[in-house]
Amino acid sequence: MKERIKNRLRDLTGLVGVSGSEQEVVKYLYEHLSLIADEVKVDNNGNVIAVKNGTAPGPNLMVSAHSDEVGFCIKNILENGFIVFDKVGGVPDSLLQGRKVWITTNKIPGIIGVKSGHMQTAEESKRVKTVRECYVDVGAASKHQVENMGIKVGDPIVFQSDFMEMHDKDLICTKSIDNRVNCAILIELFHELKGNDFAGTLFGVVTVREEVGLQGAVMVGDTIKPDYAIVLDTIPAGDVPDIDTEKSLPVYIGKGPACPVSDGVAAMAFTYIHPKVREIIVEQSEEANVPIQYLTLNGDAYTTDAAKLALTNGGVPLGIVATPRRYSHSPVELLNLNDAVGVLKVVKGIILHNGEKDLNFIEIKDRYSTDQEKP
Structure with a gap:
């Protein structure tokens, strides 16, 4: 089982x-x-x-x-080939940058970009970017190249994640x-x-x-x-x-x-x-x-x-x-x-055991005995 x-x-x-x-x-x-x-x-x-x-x-x-x-959907494809996206469901902003993603049910690979650590200011290195500041990189140089991959506005995006068994094989992470x-x-x-x-x-x-x-x-x-x-x-x-x-x-x-x-x-x-x-x-x-x-x-x-x-x-x-x-x-x-x-x-x-227990919210007893007439 x-x-x-x-x-x-x-x-x-x-x-x-x-x-x-x-x-x-x-x-x-x-x-x-x-x-x-x-x-x-x-x-x-x-x-x-x-x-x-x-x-x-x-x-x-x-x-x-x-x-x-939960995941994301494509909001727009920019002329330079990068993709901006919206959240679908409750995904924390802190999980976004530097993640691998799959786009569409064909699992087209992409990356949620992250500014190079060498170029980040001290303030940038501490701040969590919002979804509105993030973008997906699919390795394309233009909007046309992205569309030729079969990607269009509204397409779903999910985190790429392998099916991992921990040392205890009953523990699964994905x-x-x-x-x-x-x-x-x-x-x-x-x-x-x-x-x-x-x-x-x-x-x-x-x-x-x-x-x-x-x-x-x-x-x-x-x-x-x-x-x-x-x-x-x-x-x-x-x-x-x-x-x-x-x-x-x-x-x-x-x-x-x-x-x-x-x-x-x-x-x-x-x-x-x-x-x-x-x-x-x-x-x-x-x-x-x-x-x-x-x-x-x-x-x-x-x-x-x-x-x-x-x-x-x-x-x-x-x-x-x-x-x-x-x-x-x-x-x-x-x-x-x-x-x-x-x-x-x-x-x-x-x-x-379906049906063996009644579903009454409370027990209700008839206050009239069998030989009494109800009003």
Whole structure:
């Protein structure tokens, strides 16, 4: 199981899929899910919806991930052959200069330029340049040469990053672990369900444009009309020297999946786990002997598709099961594959026990006995 997730992650992180340009990732998901799902469709915006029918009546359960990654897009091609660009999603300015990049799904190589250290003033050597001051060098001498490479305004750009196994082979470092690891988990989940009976219907969904406003979740929520949902995403790990782990971000890689009980960004997005969905996650993590790291993460620029999905279809009860990873939105995101396996085990258990727990927010008892007449 772990090796299969690793191999799928290697494939998926090698693809270019910036928000709005997820076509290569969507193709991969469609091809692989079509082999194991009862039905797979892709809507006009690229959201992938894979269906697996249970063997008995039961709720519609949606398990979702997102296909897009943070990156950039070409703003303009200058006459001298250099390229200026915009951010797509939350990439820190401090990560820009001196990075190798891939342009378009053809992975045309480029470099985000950096002024020679010999020529920098003392002030320049200390200051972080903004995206508006940066440029990409593709080794061209003119705009015409750039266009002849097949590059045009609006094309996606991502950090170039190899798939690196650390000394501990369970630790993987590369770009777009957020959220390609959960795309890999979703494919493996459908394989794991072969030959297993469960009630209801599973909708395995991979949304687009999560990194730029959780847009895909809005597109699919009212279409699928799930009775409840489990959102799969990554979550920052706080187990590094520059974070006060226990006070600010009590999440560790290698200690199991995380479950943000509450998260949100100011007044823009807010998620609070549904009480019955929390019970379901607790029960299945205990049954699978998978530890869960529970936390809240409000006001720290973290949110997921859950914030928008919860508001669709008249309100969807949901919770998040997240894979911890260090170094968010960088070309060196780092995860422990054992945490990904833990996510898979917990979600598989939830599906196999689908429909066994009611989803009432509170218990309501009829205050009229059987022999009393209601007004």
